[in-house]
Amino acid sequence: MNAIRHHHLWPAIVGLLLLxxxxxxxDDPWIYATIQPAQITLGESARFTITNLGxxxxxPITMPVVSGLKFEVIGHTRQIEIINGTTLPSTSIxxxxxxxxxxIFSIPGVTPKSQPVVLQVNAPPGFxxxxxxxxxxxxxxPPILSGASIPKGVHLTEDGSAYVRLSVPKREVYVGxxxxxxxxxxxxxxxxxxxxxxPKLTGDNFTLNNLSRQPERSEKLIDGQPFVLLTWRSVLxxxxxxxxxxxxxxxxxxxxxxxxxxxxxxxxxxxxPFWQNFFGASVPKDINVxxxxxxxxxxxxxxxxxxxDFHGAIGTFAIQSDISPSKADVGDPLTLTMRLVGSGNFxxxxxxxxxxxxxxxxxxxxxxFNTTDPLGHKGEKIFEQPLVASQPGAQTLPPLSFSYxxxxxxRYETIHSTPPSVRISPSPIDSTxxxxxxxASGVPGAVDKRxxxxxxxxxxxxxxxxSLSPPYLQPRYLAIxxxxxxxxxxxxxxxxxxxxxxxxLTARRRAGARxxxxxxxxxxxxARAGNPTVFFNAAREALQQTLAIRWQVSxxxxxxxxxxxxxxxxxxxxxxxxxxxxxxxxGGDFRAIDFARWTRAVxxxxxxxxxx
Amino acid sequence: MKRGAALAVLVLNLLAGAGPIHAQSAQPGYxxxxxxxxxxxxxxxxxxxxxxxxxxxxxxxxxxxxDIDANLSYVRTSLHLPTPSRSTFERxxxxxxxxxLFWIGVIGLTIVSACVLAARLSSRHTWxxxxxxxxxxxxxxxxxxxxxALWPLLHEGVVITAETPVRVSPVPMGxxxxxxxxxxxxxxxAEHEGFFLVQTHAGRTGWVSRANVAPVVPRKKWxxxx
Numbered sequence: 001m002n003a004i005r006h007h008h009l010w011p012a013i014v015g016l017l018l019l020x021x022x023x024x025x026x027d028d029p030w031i032y033a034t035i036q037p038a039q040i041t042l043g044e045s046a047r048f049t050i051t052n053l054g055x056x057x058x059x060p061i062t063m064p065v066v067s068g069l070k071f072e073v074i075g076h077t078r079q080i081e082i083i084n085g086t087t088l089p090s091t092s093i094x095x096x097x098x099x100x101x102x103x104i105f106s107i108p109g110v111t112p113k114s115q116p117v118v119l120q121v122n123a124p125p126g127f128x129x130x131x132x133x134x135x136x137x138x139x140x141x142p143p144i145l146s147g148a149s150i151p152k153g154v155h156l157t158e159d160g161s162a163y164v165r166l167s168v169p170k171r172e173v174y175v176g177x178x179x180x181x182x183x184x185x186x187x188x189x190x191x192x193x194x195x196x197x198x199p200k201l202t203g204d205n206f207t208l209n210n211l212s213r214q215p216e217r218s219e220k221l222i223d224g225q226p227f228v229l230l231t232w233r234s235v236l237x238x239x240x241x242x243x244x245x246x247x248x249x250x251x252x253x254x255x256x257x258x259x260x261x262x263x264x265x266x267x268x269x270x271x272x273p274f275w276q277n278f279f280g281a282s283v284p285k286d287i288n289v290x291x292x293x294x295x296x297x298x299x300x301x302x303x304x305x306x307x308x309d310f311h312g313a314i315g316t317f318a319i320q321s322d323i324s325p326s327k328a329d330v331g332d333p334l335t336l337t338m339r340l341v342g343s344g345n346f347x348x349x350x351x352x353x354x355x356x357x358x359x360x361x362x363x364x365x366x367x368x369f370n371t372t373d374p375l376g377h378k379g380e381k382i383f384e385q386p387l388v389a390s391q392p393g394a395q396t397l398p399p400l401s402f403s404y405x406x407x408x409x410x411r412y413e414t415i416h417s418t419p420p421s422v423r424i425s426p427s428p429i430d431s432t433x434x435x436x437x438x439x440a441s442g443v444p445g446a447v448d449k450r451x452x453x454x455x456x457x458x459x460x461x462x463x464x465x466x467s468l469s470p471p472y473l474q475p476r477y478l479a480i481x482x483x484x485x486x487x488x489x490x491x492x493x494x495x496x497x498x499x500x501x502x503x504x505l506t507a508r509r510r511a512g513a514r515x516x517x518x519x520x521x522x523x524x525x526x527a528r529a530g531n532p533t534v535f536f537n538a539a540r541e542a543l544q545q546t547l548a549i550r551w552q553v554s555x556x557x558x559x560x561x562x563x564x565x566x567x568x569x570x571x572x573x574x575x576x577x578x579x580x581x582x583x584x585x586x587g588g589d590f591r592a593i594d595f596a597r598w599t600r601a602v603x604x605x606x607x608x609x610x611x612x
Numbered sequence: 613m614k615r616g617a618a619l620a621v622l623v624l625n626l627l628a629g630a631g632p633i634h635a636q637s638a639q640p641g642y643x644x645x646x647x648x649x650x651x652x653x654x655x656x657x658x659x660x661x662x663x664x665x666x667x668x669x670x671x672x673x674x675x676x677x678x679d680i681d682a683n684l685s686y687v688r689t690s691l692h693l694p695t696p697s698r699s700t701f702e703r704x705x706x707x708x709x710x711x712x713l714f715w716i717g718v719i720g721l722t723i724v725s726a727c728v729l730a731a732r733l734s735s736r737h738t739w740x741x742x743x744x745x746x747x748x749x750x751x752x753x754x755x756x757x758x759x760x761a762l763w764p765l766l767h768e769g770v771v772i773t774a775e776t777p778v779r780v781s782p783v784p785m786g787x788x789x790x791x792x793x794x795x796x797x798x799x800x801x802a803e804h805e806g807f808f809l810v811q812t813h814a815g816r817t818g819w820v821s822r823a824n825v826a827p828v829v830p831r832k833k834w835x836x837x838x
Contacts, residue, residue: 331806331823333784361806363783386784388806388823428662429772429826435649438657448658450690455679457649464641468672468829470766471714472759481721488725495732 031061033110035097039120039190042102046119048095050110061110063095069105069119070098104187104217104228106195116194118187120228154186154222155292159256161191164199164291166248168236172297174407177314178209178235178345180377183248185215185230185289186222193284196251199232202290205244205298209235209347210375235375237345241300245293256285305412307403309351314405315344321400321417323387330392330427336385336420338365338400343378346371351383351402359391389424396421512549516542516606523602527595532588535595536580539602543573546606572601644674644709651683660687661772661794661826668770668797668828672762675706691795694813705754705761717755723748769800769808769825776825778818782807789818800827 030053040046048071050061063071077092099105102123106116156163167182183199201208215230238244301314320339328334340349346369353365363386371379389395400417433441435457471477519542526535544558551558551566560577567573576598582588651666667684674680688695698706708716727745730737774794779786782804792798792812798820802809807819808827 329823331821333821333823363785366785388784388821427823428659429665429822429830433650434646435653438650438653441657447656450658450660450687451652451656453686453690454652454655455682455686457652458645458679460645460649461643464643464646465673465711466641468642468669470710470759470762472762473766477714480718484718484721484725488721488729491725491729492732495729 031111033107033117035107035117035119038118038193039122040099041122041124042099043124044099046097046099048097048107048117050093050095051090052092053090061093064107064110066105066107068099068101068103069107070100072096072098104230118192118194120189151222153292156186156223157254157287157289159191159254160223160225161188161254162186162250162252162289164248164250164289166246166291166294168246168294168296171295172299173238174299174301174314174405175238175241176301176312176345176348177407178237178377180373180375181208181234181236183232183234183250183291185232185250186220186227187230187252189226189228191255193253193255195230196253196286199248199250201236202247202249202293203244205238205240205242206246207237207239209237212374233375235377238296238298241298243295243297246296247291247293249288249290251286251288253284253286256283301405302411307412307414309401309414310403310405310412311350312348313344313346313350313403314348314407315342315346316406316408317342317344317349317402317404317415319400319402319415319417321420323397323420323422326421327423327425328389329425330389331429332388334387334389334422336365336387336397336400338383338385338402338417339380340383340402341380344404346376346379346381349381349402349404351400353383353385353400354387354398357387357397359389359395360397361388361390363387389422392424392426394421394423512545515545519545520599520603520606523595523599527592527599530590532579532583532590532595535590535598536576536583539576539598540580542602542606543576570605573605576601642669642673644670644677644680647673648677648680648683655683655687659772660691661770661774663687664795664797665770665772665826665828668765668768672765672828673709675709687795691793693793693796696797696813701757702761705757707754708758710758710762713755713758716751717758720748720751720753720755724752764799766829767800767827769798769810769827771796771798771820771824772826773824776820778810778816778820779807780818782809782819784821786819790816792820792824798825800825803831 031050032053033048033050035046035048037046052061063073065071072095073093074096075094077094079090079092097107097119099119099121102121105119105121107119108116153165153167154163163186165184165186167184169179169181173179185195185199187195198211199208211234212232215232218229218231220227220229236246318341320341321337323334323336325334336353338351338353340351350367351365354360354362356362365383365385367381367383369376369379369381371377373379387397397420399419401414403412403414405411406413467474519538522538523535523542526532526538541555544555547558547563548555560574560581563570563573563577579588579598647666647670651663651670654660654666655663664684664687667680667687670677671680671684685695707713723744727741727748730741771792771794776792776794777788778790778792780789781787792810796812798810798812800808800810801817804819806822808822808825809817810820810825811817
């Protein structure tokens with residue numbers, strides 16, 4: 001428990017640094033978390049302090065949850081801190097952190113903007129996983145960067161606190177090809193405060209896919225110093241051809257010395273950051289640790305020999321196919337399965353399987369991918385296509401094929417499956433089986449118990465219909481009532497034609513008849529009113545219209561003289577035209593009986609048939 | 613006279629061609645008895661869906677056969693399916709086979725037509741014409757009622773497989789909405805590329821493969837004939 005002795009130093013130092021970088025607003029709360037010490041042995045506890053500086057509103061604080069660490073709130077403190085002459089109130093939550101296993105733990109920030117802190121828990125000596133009791137215990141450790149035993153590909157930072165190593169299996173690749181890579185981050189124990197992000201590649205010509213979210217952790221002595229190794233695995237792909245430098249970088253916060261190296265030799269000898277802090281020998285600093293650049297040559301896929309069904313798959317693959325069930329009825333859905341097994345860029349592995357096949361109805365396939373490694377570089381992609389047969393019989397489907405580019409042979413390959421075969425039986429709906437055939441097709445003697453209550457079979461008769469559709473929907477049946485209706489209509493028209501004179505009313509005559517009715521109505525109204533002027537004018541107008549139609553002249557040409565010359569024997573019409581002129585100027589004295597007589601006379605002339 | 617004789621010959625030829633007897637036809641035919649026996653055979657084989665389908669088809673040709681009704685009711689009851697009951701109108705409208713009622717309608721149309729033409733030609737025998745007209749109109753109405761009563765049956769289908777999935781879309785990989793029990797009768801409202809859009813008596817709708825549902829009145833492959 002001696003590990004929590006120096007808890008009062010770190011909050012002040014971190015607070016000072018944060019204040020220096022913070023905007024000058026006394027009302028803004030400033031929350032940060034510290035852990036002391038950053039490296040303990042299993043069985044000890046560390047003090048995790050969440051400090052809120054300032055008077056502003058406190059944002060929500062989330063107590064971190066880390067697998068393998070136990071957090072216990074042991075107290076709250078309120079104090080006044082004087083930093084650079086400024087008096088600031090602060091409140092702190094003190095949490096005891098007890099590890100339950102050895103390892104490197106990243107404690108996430110208490111607020112969304114907070115940086116995580118790292119706690120290293122060492123196994124006790126003699127326990128599995130504990131650093132081996134090395135000769136350094138007996139003799140003083142060599143200084144950092146002595147250079148004798150640094151592994152190949154490891155390039156430490158200037159202060160020797162970290163390194164990044166990028167492992168790429170090959171230097172010549174193709175555009176779109178997936179290459180599994182490994183990024184190793186080495187952190188010297190006690191020198192790295194926090195990991196500020198995931199590794200990424202420099203430049204925009206590369207993409208990292210499926211980067212493992214949790215790195216593998218291990219410990220290793222490098223150049224005599226204990227290092228914690230974090231290893232991420234991912235798949236690299238290149239988007240365009242060319243020759244590009246490739247390196248990986250990781251953002252970190254490290255403690256850098258503020259005193260010359262010779263003055264800190266004692267700190268390095270102890271290897272304990274406490275001593276460095278105690279003497280004010282280091283301050284935190286954000287840095288990007290980068291791996292040494294490697295040259296990667298990227299080639300475009302050759303255009304020559306590219307299959308028509310190539311969709312961009314690069315790797316090594318094998319094909320299998322089957323169809324299930326192997327026996328089905330017409331109309332039953334079947335599933336055609338194609339399996340592509342191998343390694344490569346499975347995101348570009350695609351197939352339309354069967355498109356148009358005679359006597360088959362095909363549907364678009366769907367695919368699933370089962371990976372056998374965490375990167376998705378190796379595995380099995382399964383395509384399943386529903387099919388429906390429309391014809392009975394033994395049928396063999398065309399073989400399935402898949403095209404890809406093999407980077408090892410540097411050429412396109414097309415692989416084929418064996419042609420799947422299936423037996424299709426006629427659908428029971430469409431088949432024309434008889435009861436005897438159905439009975440014979442079953443298991444002899446086996447009768448469903450539910451059939452015991454059925455009424456017995458009937459004696460079959462010969463009379464049959466060709467269709468179950470009602471006769472009203474069968475064209476040849478419908479022809480019979482249609483012909484009958486036509487015959488009836490023809491007969492009715494023939495009888496009607498025989499009973500009527502051959503002449504037909506023309507449209508003009510029909511219009512004249514309608515006008516005569518209207519004029520007769522006007523005459524009757526004028527007679528009732530005792531108005532001879534209107535009466536005789538209407539009568540003359542009606543006669544003019546009628547005679548104009550008969551004589552095929554315009555109504556204006558029907559004058560009294562014309563009537564006198566053409567109808568010299570009809571005295572009534574001549575007198576009516578004279579009365580019409582007379583009543584126009586002098587009116588006249590007419591009785592109801594006179595109106596009735598003239599109305600009959602006019603009606604008779606209007607309705608009588610013309611003499612040929 | 614020659615034209616009248618030619619018309620008569622044409623009508624007679626049509627009548628002969630449209631008759632119910634198909635003994636010489638190469639096309640497979642149906643009879644109520646054969647379909648009833650087929651239903652029994654399927655039921656003995658433990659295929660109640662096909663049994664109900666054939667009973668329904670037999671019922672279409674012979675609506676008043678008590679054995680067909682009894683077996684239909686028995687199968688549905690044994691499967692715990694609802695047994696639809698016929699209305700009075702349906703019983704009256706299906707008092708005979710559709711073909712018999714069709715010919716009755718044709719005869720009724722002939723009588724009514726003859727009465728109308730006779731009234732136009734002569735005013736004698738008014739009482740006789742009126743009685744004949746009423747009889748003819750009744751026969752015509754009975755035939756029309758039969759057509760109305762049969763219309764819903766043209767859109768009915770029977771589920772012929774157990775646990776038939778009803779899908780949200782007319783494709784085999786469409787999501788399944790619910791399952792239909794074998795031998796349930798559904799209403800077919802549309803068809804699309806080997807799938808029927810069905811509606812159950814409970815009002816639920818969805819797409820079912822042609823392999824799972826058979827229309828009571830057979831249709832041409834992949835297309836509506838109605």
